[in-house]
Amino acid sequence: xxxxxxxxxxxxxxxxxxxxxxxxxxxxxxxxxxxxxxxxxxxxxxxxxxxxxxxxxxxxxxxxxxxxxxxxxxxxxxxxxxxxxxxxxxxxxxxxxxxxxxxxxxxxxxxxxxxxxxxxxxxxxxxxxxxxxxxxxxxxxxx
Numbered sequence: 001x002x003x004x005x006x007x008x009x010x011x012x013x014x015x016x017x018x019x020x021x022x023x024x025x026x027x028x029x030x031x032x033x034x035x036x037x038x039x040x041x042x043x044x045x046x047x048x049x050x051x052x053x054x055x056x057x058x059x060x061x062x063x064x065x066x067x068x069x070x071x072x073x074x075x076x077x078x079x080x081x082x083x084x085x086x087x088x089x090x091x092x093x094x095x096x097x098x099x100x101x102x103x104x105x106x107x108x109x110x111x112x113x114x115x116x117x118x119x120x121x122x123x124x125x126x127x128x129x130x131x132x133x134x135x136x137x138x139x140x141x142x143x
Contacts, residue, residue, distance in 0.1 A: 002046075002061050003037035005072060009053040009060075010035070024048055050075075093121075 010020055010031075017031040024031075024045060033039045041049065050057045054074045063072045080094040093103060101123060103109075108124040 001064060002040060003035050005060055005063055006049065007035040009055065009072060013053060023052060
């Protein structure tokens, strides 16, 4: 799995094997062997590769392209799939999204929108924390 991820990430970032090898201080042949699955990078090189490509170490090693057609997401970014809006406007937030963001029954979401960028759902507690931080900074500047 890692060999395909390494090749796909390198190509997505428009890097040659030589460029990746130079950044990791290994030979181009080492990169070629990793991408062919003839050998596997050690943990230190995996950490450097994850940093280079801005992905999680787990995704670098375990991501299966068949799981998502979009490829490995950047670190901290997620694609949870598609939610269908019901007749009364309701939708189901995917389980993985609820788990990652700690959402449960009764939690409130703030819905914000931008004509060009679309809609976003923000947990109320995150927005409250943001507003509190802004207010604190404004209060400190006024002193």
